[in-house]
Amino acid sequence: MAVEIPERGLKMRYAETGFNLEIDLSRGNIERVATDPELTKLHLGGLGTNARILWDRVPPDADPFSPENLLIFGTGLLCGTPAPGANRTIVSTFSPQTQLMAFSMMGGFWAPELKYAGYDKVIIRGKSPDLIYLWIHNDKVEIRDASHLQGKGALETAELIRQELNEPKAQVAAIGLAGENRVYFASIEQGRSSASRQGLGAVMGDKGLKAIAVRGTKDVNIARPAEFMDLCNDVLKYIQFREKNPIPGVIPILAVLGSPQEMAIHDEAWHTQNFMWGNSRDRRKDFWNEEVEKKWTETMESMRTRLISCYNCPLKCGATISVPGRPTYMMKCFSKLTYTMAAYSDLDFGFRIAQRATEYGVDGYSTPQVMAFALELYEAGILTDQDMPGMPSDTEGRFYWLLDKIVRREGIGDVLANGTYWAARQIGKGAEAYAHNNIKKHEQLPLKLSMLNPVYFLMYATGEKINITQIEGQYPQGPFPTMEEREAFVKDWFQVPDDRFKQYFLDWEPRGERANPYYPTVEMSCEIVDWQERMHYIDDALGVCAGLSSFHMKPPYHMHNFPALISAGAGIEMDESGLTQAARRNRTLVRAINIRRGMRRADEKPPEDHWKKRFPELEAELLDAYYKFKGWDNQGIPTKGCLHELGLDYVSEDFLQRGILTNDKGAPANEKPA
Amino acid sequence: MAENKKRIIKTIKIDVDKCNGCRACEVICSAFHAAPKYSGNNPERSRIRVIRDPLRDIYVPVYAGEYTAAECMGRDKYTIDGKEYDECGFCRASCPSRGLFKEPDSGLPLKCDMCEDDPPQEKPLCVQWCLNDALTYEEREEEAEEEVKLDEMETGLESLASKYGLQKVRDAVARMSMKD
Numbered sequence: 001m002a003v004e005i006p007e008r009g010l011k012m013r014y015a016e017t018g019f020n021l022e023i024d025l026s027r028g029n030i031e032r033v034a035t036d037p038e039l040t041k042l043h044l045g046g047l048g049t050n051a052r053i054l055w056d057r058v059p060p061d062a063d064p065f066s067p068e069n070l071l072i073f074g075t076g077l078l079c080g081t082p083a084p085g086a087n088r089t090i091v092s093t094f095s096p097q098t099q100l101m102a103f104s105m106m107g108g109f110w111a112p113e114l115k116y117a118g119y120d121k122v123i124i125r126g127k128s129p130d131l132i133y134l135w136i137h138n139d140k141v142e143i144r145d146a147s148h149l150q151g152k153g154a155l156e157t158a159e160l161i162r163q164e165l166n167e168p169k170a171q172v173a174a175i176g177l178a179g180e181n182r183v184y185f186a187s188i189e190q191g192r193s194s195a196s197r198q199g200l201g202a203v204m205g206d207k208g209l210k211a212i213a214v215r216g217t218k219d220v221n222i223a224r225p226a227e228f229m230d231l232c233n234d235v236l237k238y239i240q241f242r243e244k245n246p247i248p249g250v251i252p253i254l255a256v257l258g259s260p261q262e263m264a265i266h267d268e269a270w271h272t273q274n275f276m277w278g279n280s281r282d283r284r285k286d287f288w289n290e291e292v293e294k295k296w297t298e299t300m301e302s303m304r305t306r307l308i309s310c311y312n313c314p315l316k317c318g319a320t321i322s323v324p325g326r327p328t329y330m331m332k333c334f335s336k337l338t339y340t341m342a343a344y345s346d347l348d349f350g351f352r353i354a355q356r357a358t359e360y361g362v363d364g365y366s367t368p369q370v371m372a373f374a375l376e377l378y379e380a381g382i383l384t385d386q387d388m389p390g391m392p393s394d395t396e397g398r399f400y401w402l403l404d405k406i407v408r409r410e411g412i413g414d415v416l417a418n419g420t421y422w423a424a425r426q427i428g429k430g431a432e433a434y435a436h437n438n439i440k441k442h443e444q445l446p447l448k449l450s451m452l453n454p455v456y457f458l459m460y461a462t463g464e465k466i467n468i469t470q471i472e473g474q475y476p477q478g479p480f481p482t483m484e485e486r487e488a489f490v491k492d493w494f495q496v497p498d499d500r501f502k503q504y505f506l507d508w509e510p511r512g513e514r515a516n517p518y519y520p521t522v523e524m525s526c527e528i529v530d531w532q533e534r535m536h537y538i539d540d541a542l543g544v545c546a547g548l549s550s551f552h553m554k555p556p557y558h559m560h561n562f563p564a565l566i567s568a569g570a571g572i573e574m575d576e577s578g579l580t581q582a583a584r585r586n587r588t589l590v591r592a593i594n595i596r597r598g599m600r601r602a603d604e605k606p607p608e609d610h611w612k613k614r615f616p617e618l619e620a621e622l623l624d625a626y627y628k629f630k631g632w633d634n635q636g637i638p639t640k641g642c643l644h645e646l647g648l649d650y651v652s653e654d655f656l657q658r659g660i661l662t663n664d665k666g667a668p669a670n671e672k673p674a
Numbered sequence: 675m676a677e678n679k680k681r682i683i684k685t686i687k688i689d690v691d692k693c694n695g696c697r698a699c700e701v702i703c704s705a706f707h708a709a710p711k712y713s714g715n716n717p718e719r720s721r722i723r724v725i726r727d728p729l730r731d732i733y734v735p736v737y738a739g740e741y742t743a744a745e746c747m748g749r750d751k752y753t754i755d756g757k758e759y760d761e762c763g764f765c766r767a768s769c770p771s772r773g774l775f776k777e778p779d780s781g782l783p784l785k786c787d788m789c790e791d792d793p794p795q796e797k798p799l800c801v802q803w804c805l806n807d808a809l810t811y812e813e814r815e816e817e818a819e820e821e822v823k824l825d826e827m828e829t830g831l832e833s834l835a836s837k838y839g840l841q842k843v844r845d846a847v848a849r850m851s852m853k854d
Contacts, residue, residue, distance in 0.1 A: 222713055328731075
C-alpha cells in the first residue's frame with residue numbers, strides 16, 4: 001500500500017516539518033497529517049508532543065499489548081537542523097514492564113532521516129496480523145511483508161532491508177527475536193544506537209512491526225539562518241574548548257563531553273571497583289590490577305575497529321566491534337561492562353555475548369541482571385535443575401543458555417523474559433528478595449553506596465525516565481575535597497541557571513555539618529533536582545543528546561543558549577522563563593499520564609539497599625518538599641493550581657472526573673494505593 | 675608562446691582513518707549552499723557525501739566533481755587492506771550511473787566550489803566542521819603554463835573531436851586532403 005499526498009496551502013514551518021505519519025496496522029491505513037503549530041509552542045516537540053498524543057489518545061487503562069496502545073517514534077524539534085548532536089529519536093509508548101509511560105531514546109541517524117523524509121513523528125496504532133516492516137521514502141510510504149525477516153537479528157534485518165530495497169542510505173530501526181517474542185526488556189536497535197529501556201521493542205513486536213526503514217531527501221528549514229548558525233558555531237567552539245580542558249577532580253567519564261567514553265578508555269578501575277558484580281551484589285575493591293588492564297586492553301585493541309559517532313556530532317561515543325568469528329556490531333557506553341560484571345567474567349566474554357544480545361535486541365542494563373538473578377535463584381535452590389534442563393555448568397555458558405531461553409521465551413526463559421520484578425512474583429518461594437535492584441518494577445544500574453545523597457534520593461525516587469543517567473548531570477555528584485578546587489570549578493561555570501547553585505557547591509563538604517545527607521539542604525536539593533531534570537526534559541523535546549548537554553556539568557548546550565536556538569531555529573519566540581515553563585509543562589504532563597495509570601508516592605522509592613545509611617524521616621521530608629516545590633500534592637499528583645498555571649486544565653478536568661482530584665481546590669480524593 | 679604563471683592549488687586532504695562517520699560535512703555544506711544561505715539543510719544537496727558502511731568499516735568522504743553525461747565504459751572496485759570498497763567508491767563525478775551529487779528536485783548536477791562564493795570562506799566549511807580532522811585543507815602555489823587560447827577554427831575542430839572522436843576527425847581531414 002502506498003500513498004502520495006501533495007502539500008499545499010500550509011504555512012511554512014521551521015526546524016520541524018509540520019507533518020506526522022499516522023499508521024494503523026490493524027487496517028493497513030497510512031495517513032500524512034498536518035500538525036498544530038500551537039502544540040509545538042506548548043510542548044516544543046519530541047517527548048513533549050509524544051506525551052501530549054499519549055494523553056489525548058490512549059485510554060489510561062490500555063494494556064501495553066493492545067491495539068489501542070500507540071508506539072510513537074518522535075524526532076526532537078532540532079533534529080535535522082545543523083545543531084550539533086541533535087539527532088535523538090524519542091520512542092514513546094506504554095511499558096509492559098512498568099505499566100507506565102515509556103520514553104526511551106536513541107541517537108544515531110534515524111531521526112534526521114525522518115525529518116528529511118518530511119515527517120516529525122511516526123505514530124503506530126493497531127496490530128498487524130502478520131509480521132511487516134515500514135518503508136518510508138519521502139512521500140511514498142509502504143507497509144511491506146516481513147515474514148522472511150522473522151527471527152532475524154536486529155542489525156541483520158537492517159542490512160537485509162537495505163539490500164532488498166537497494167537503498168544503502170536508508171536508516172533502519174529494527175527489533176530482534178526478543179522484540180518479536182515480547183520480552184519485557186526488548187530493545188529497538190538502530191545501527192550504533194538503541195532505545196533499550198522499558199521494553200519498547202516488545203510493544204513493537206506486539207504490533208507485528210519488525211522494522212521501520214526511512215530515506216529522505218527534503219529540506220529542513222531554519223527561521224533565522226545567520227543567527228542560528230552563529231549559535232551552532234559557538235557550540236562547536238565550546239566542544240573544542242572542553243576537549244582541551246577536561247574538568248579536573250572528577251571521574252574520567254564526567255571530565256570530558258559525550259556519552260561516557262567507554263569505547264575509548266582502557267582504565268576501568270572506577271567502574272569495576274565501584275559498581276556491583278553479579279546480580280548487583282558484590283563490590284570488588286581490589287579487582288583492577290596491571291594484569292587485568294593488560295588483558296582487557298588487548299581485547300579492546302584487537303576487537304575495536306573504529307570509534308564512531310551519531311549524526312552531526314564530533315564526539316565518538318560508540319565503536320565498531322569485530323569479535324573473531326562473529327558478525328560485526330556496534331557498541332556504546334556501559335554495556336561494555338554489564339555482561340562482563342554480571343557474569344564475573346572478562347571483557348572478551350562481554351564483547352562476545354553483547355554481539356548476540358544486540359542481534360536479539362535486548363537492553364544491556366536489564367538483561368545481564370535478569371540472568372544473574374536467575375543464577376542466584378538457582379544457587380539458592382529456588383530454581384532447580386528441573387527449571388533449568390540442560391543448562392551448562394560454567395557461568396559463561398549459563399549466560400548464553402539463559403539469553404537464548406529468554407529471547408525465545410522457552411521454559412524458565414518465559415518467566416525471566418518479564419524482568420526480575422514480575423519473574424520473582426511468578427516464581428515465588430522467596431524469589432522477591434532477589435529482585436532487589438528495581439525502581440518502578442524496572443532494573444537499575446548496579447550501584448550500591450554508603451551514605452544517602454539527598455539529591456540522588458530525589459532523582460531516583462521521582463524519576464520517570466527510569467534511568468539515573470537520564471536525570472543526573474548538571475550538578476556534581478559529590479563535593480570536591482578542598483575550597484581551592486571548588487573555587488576553580490565554579491569560576492567558569494556559566495551554565496548554571498542562577499549563581500546561587502555555585503554557592504551551594506562551594507559550601508558542600510565531604511564531611512561535617514555541610515555534608516550528605518543534610519547538605520545540600522532539603523530546599524537546595526529540590527532546586528538542584530529540578531534544574532537537572534529540567535535540562536533533560538529540554539533535551540528530550542529538542543532531540544539534543546544529553547552527552548552534549550544535560551548529562552554534563554559544563555556542557556555546550558545550557559539554559560542560556562537553548563532559548564536563542566529555539567527562537568532562531570524554529571521561529572518560536574522563547575526566553576529562559578518560557579523554556580522553563582515548557583519543560584515544566586512536559587514534565588508535569590508525563591507525570592499526569594502516569595498518575596492516571598495509578599502511579600503514586602508508594603512507587604517512588606529507590607531500592608532498599610541502594611544506600612547502607614538511610615534516613616526515613618529525612619527522606620519523607622525530601623519527598624514532601626519536592627512534591628510541593630513541583631506543585632504536586634503529597635501523593636505526587638499535580639494540583640489543580642499547578643495544572644492551570646501550565647495550561648493543562650484539561651488534565652485537572654480529567655482528574656476531577658476520575659476522582660483523582662476532588663473539586664475543592666483540587667485536593668486528592670480517596671486514593672487507593674498503587 | 676605560453677608564459678609561466680603562478681596559480682593556487684586548493685586541496686582537501688581526506689584521512690579516512692579519522693572519519694567518525696558523523697556527516698557534519700554534509701550538514702554544513704548543504705546549509706551553506708542553501709538559498710538564502712543557511713536557510714535550510716538537506717544532505718542530499720551536499721557537495722560532499724560520506725560513503726559509509728559501518729559494518730564493513732567503510733567511511734569515504736567524496737567531493738562532487740565534474741558532471742559527466744555518459745558513464746564510464748566499465749566500473750572500478752578497489753580492495754585496500756582487505757576491505758572491498760563500493761563500486762566507483764572514490765569517484766567524484768555526477769554521473770548517470772548513480773544518484774550521487776544531483777539536486778534532489780531538478781536532478782541538476784552538484785559540484786564542490788570549495789566554498790568560494792560570496793563571502794569566500796577561509797577554509798571550506800566541511801573542513802571547519804570536521805573536528806576529527808578527517809578533512810584538512812591545504813593551499814599551495816604551483817607554476818602553471820598559461821593556457822594557449824584556441825582560435826575559432828580550433829574550437830570548432832575540438833568540438834567535432836569531442837563529438838566524433840579525434841581519430842574520425844583526423845581521418846576526415848586526411849580524406850579531404852587527398853581529394854585536393
